[in-house]
Amino acid sequence: MPDSLTGRVLQFTAGVYRIHTPGGTYDCSLRGRAKRDAGERVVVGDLVTLEQLEDGSCRITEVLPRHSRLSRHSMAKRREQVLAANVDQVAAVFSLARPEPDVRLLDRLLAVAELHDLPAVIVMNKADLAGDVGVPPEIAAYSEIGYPVLCTCATTGAGIPDLQERLAGRITVFTGPSGVGKSSILNAIMPELDLRVGTVGEKTGKGKHTTSAGLLIPLTDGGYLADTPGIQYFEPAGVDPADLAHAFREFRPLVEHCRFADCRHRAEPGCAVIEAVTDGSIAEHRHVSYLSLLEAAEEARG
Ligand SMILES: Nc1nc2c(ncn2[C@@H]2O[C@H](COP(=O)(O)OP(=O)(O)O)[C@@H](O)[C@H]2O)c(=O)[nH]1
Ligand SMILES: [Mg+2]
Ligand SMILES: [Zn+2]
Numbered sequence: 001m002p003d004s005l006t007g008r009v010l011q012f013t014a015g016v017y018r019i020h021t022p023g024g025t026y027d028c029s030l031r032g033r034a035k036r037d038a039g040e041r042v043v044v045g046d047l048v049t050l051e052q053l054e055d056g057s058c059r060i061t062e063v064l065p066r067h068s069r070l071s072r073h074s075m076a077k078r079r080e081q082v083l084a085a086n087v088d089q090v091a092a093v094f095s096l097a098r099p100e101p102d103v104r105l106l107d108r109l110l111a112v113a114e115l116h117d118l119p120a121v122i123v124m125n126k127a128d129l130a131g132d133v134g135v136p137p138e139i140a141a142y143s144e145i146g147y148p149v150l151c152t153c154a155t156t157g158a159g160i161p162d163l164q165e166r167l168a169g170r171i172t173v174f175t176g177p178s179g180v181g182k183s184s185i186l187n188a189i190m191p192e193l194d195l196r197v198g199t200v201g202e203k204t205g206k207g208k209h210t211t212s213a214g215l216l217i218p219l220t221d222g223g224y225l226a227d228t229p230g231i232q233y234f235e236p237a238g239v240d241p242a243d244l245a246h247a248f249r250e251f252r253p254l255v256e257h258c259r260f261a262d263c264r265h266r267a268e269p270g271c272a273v274i275e276a277v278t279d280g281s282i283a284e285h286r287h288v289s290y291l292s293l294l295e296a297a298e299e300a301r302g
Contacts, residue, residue: 004061008224009046009085011215017042017060019050020218026050028058043069044216044226045085045171070116070173072230073238073300080238083214083228086171089119090231091163093176093185095126096151101139102177105232107289109175110147111247112234118173120147121166125181127153141283145250154184164189167223171216174225175232190220236293237300244297245273248290250282264294 007021017028028050030042042048047064066085073080090113094101106122113120122142124135135151143149150166152159163185166172176182183195216224236244245251245265251273255263259270265287267274276282 004049004051006047006049006064008216008218009042009044009048010218010224011044012042017048019048019058019060020216020224021050026052026058028060030060032059033061041082043082043085044214044228045087045224047086068116068118070112070118070226070228070231072234073236081230083230084171084173084216084226087116087118087173087226088170089113089121089166090173090175091121091123091167093123093125093174093180093182095129095180096124096135096139097126097129099177099179101136103138103285104289104292105177106142107248107286108234108293109231110142111236111244111289111293112231114247114249115236115239115243122147122149123152123163123176123185124149125152125154125185127151127158128155138283138285152181152185154181154188157188160185160188164219164221167219167225169222171224171226173228173231175228177232186217186225190217193217235300236297239293239297241294241297241301244290244294247293248286250276250286251290254282266291266294 005021007019009017010020011018015029017030019026019028042060042063046066048060049062050058051061052058068087069082070084070087071080071082090109092106092109094106110120124139135149139149150159150163152163174182183197186193187195187197214228216226218224241264245255254272254276257272258265260268263271265271265273273282277284277287
């Protein structure tokens with residue numbers, strides 16, 4: 001190992017940071033000045049410099065500035081918890097069938113991405129189960145509002161190259177409910193990983209949780225996949241209720257046409273968002289998803 005090296009934090013367990021560098025992976029500690037400077041905890045995705053000590057152990061010497069962060073506001077702890085640093089995009093992974101796509105969860109994940117100014121892509125796996133029907137209109141509608149929808153089949157490999165192209169060189173939060181085929185997609189991308197694939201319960205159609213928490217997986221052609229289960233439990237506690245409409249991208253051009261400047265797009269007269277829901281140009285579930293986040297954000301404000 002050279003005197004000084006830059007690497008990416010892959011994982012943190014029991015006081016040990018696993019750091020990925022072009023020359024290999026090192027287990028490091030965080031002590032002294034770097035620990036004080038880091039302020040908050042060093043998280044997956046952080047870029048750090050490290051050095052090897054005489055006894056052969058490695059330590060982090062500096063945490064480089066973050067260009068983005070994915071965080072959640074804990075209602076209980078009333079503070080921001082950074083889940084991952086330097087994230088470039090969010091991939092919301094669902095399946096076309098078994099289980100059916102949960103648009104309410106999808107809306108939430110997209111809103112989290114928007115609130116962090118991160119682009120999002122929708123991945124619809126199990127394309128083989130869609131039959132002749134293909135992508136249902138409800139899902140196709142997301143591409144009309146500006147979210148790319150990629151169809152994949154982890155079992156045949158269809159659509160996987162397109163996905164790989166989007167992942168190359170970026171840090172992507174790879175998220176979605178269990179059982180949709182996230183581990184299977186990863187195995188299709190990188191067979192050497194040999195991740196455990198869960199079996200879908202015959203009765204519920206829901207998969208078992210088989211993927212561990214809070215880690216970054218380096219991809220062979222550059223880039224990383226971040227597995228941050230915390231994103232699914234996002235609470236809009238730190239979000240200003242007035243900013244929430246902005247997290248629903250098709251609402252944005254409309255809000256300035258609402259009669260009241262402080263319209264919350266709930267039931268106000270002259271609300272341009274509600275008019276669009278009524279005439280069908282905004283999907284009703286998008287509005288329902290907005291309202292539930294709005295309620296949570298307002299509740300947190302007290
Ligand atoms: N038919 C079909 N089944 C798939 C596909 N991808 C994954 N599966 C199956 O879906 C189940 C859940 O997959 P897994 O990768 O563990 O999902 P995860 O929980 O999102 O990581 C497993 O039984 C997989 O074999 C696919 O593209 N088509
Ligand atoms: Mg999995
Ligand atoms: Zn309005």
